[in-house]
Amino acid sequence: MKKLGIILLLLVIIISASSFRIYKGRKHTHSSAPKITKAVCIMYPTKDNTATGLITFTVVEGGIKVVVDMQNLSAGKHGMHIHECGDCTATDASSAQGHFNPAGAKHGAPETMSCHEGDFGNLVAGADGKAHLEFTSKMISFEGETSVIGRSVIVHKSEDDLTTQPSGNSGARIACGVIGISK
Numbered sequence: 001m002k003k004l005g006i007i008l009l010l011l012v013i014i015i016s017a018s019s020f021r022i023y024k025g026r027k028h029t030h031s032s033a034p035k036i037t038k039a040v041c042i043m044y045p046t047k048d049n050t051a052t053g054l055i056t057f058t059v060v061e062g063g064i065k066v067v068v069d070m071q072n073l074s075a076g077k078h079g080m081h082i083h084e085c086g087d088c089t090a091t092d093a094s095s096a097q098g099h100f101n102p103a104g105a106k107h108g109a110p111e112t113m114s115c116h117e118g119d120f121g122n123l124v125a126g127a128d129g130k131a132h133l134e135f136t137s138k139m140i141s142f143e144g145e146t147s148v149i150g151r152s153v154i155v156h157k158s159e160d161d162l163t164t165q166p167s168g169n170s171g172a173r174i175a176c177g178v179i180g181i182s183k
């Protein structure tokens with residue numbers, strides 16, 4: 001009777017030890033997935049528009065550095081946002097849906113940090129139709145809820161007033177691009 005008890009005890013130890021190994025093995029596989037450090041977004045014009053460009057996203061200390069270069073814009077301010085879906089298939093880019101807003105915040109100015117994750121404010125084009133903008137965002141990332149991978153960037157026809165809900169009244173979508181993983 002005593003022997004049987006010892007055998008049962010040994011069995012329990014062996015089974016729990018092996019299942020622990022399986023658990024550890026799975027965990028290891030998960031954590032070894034390579035970290036995303038860079039992403040790119042090529043901007044294409046929507047129907048009857050001409051604006052094109054390139055946006056890069058790079059992990060830096062304190063956030064994600066965003067560098068925007070656009071051309072063939074009308075001179076002046078153009079609202080720019082990350083939108084929820086990485087879907088530029090509709091001719092007016094309506095398929096990209098609304099602003100990327102995982103925290104359920106109100107639309108606003110990026111400097112305030114009390115805005116949508118996707119609120120990038122305004123891009124300012126010169127008389128030559130070119131616009132360049134660089135900033136570091138603390139609100140977006142490449143993993144988890146605030147990940148922008150697979151979402152889109154939209155540049156609008158008009159200025160984002162940074163106040164009107166839910167999207168700043170910035171008018172038609174003139175360019176759309178999908179944010180993809182880079183190296």
Ligand SMILES: [Cu+2]
Pocket residue numbers: 079080081082083154155156
């Ligand atoms: Cu937008």
Ligand SMILES: [Zn+2]
Pocket residue numbers: 081099106107108116118119166167168
């Ligand atoms: Zn917004």
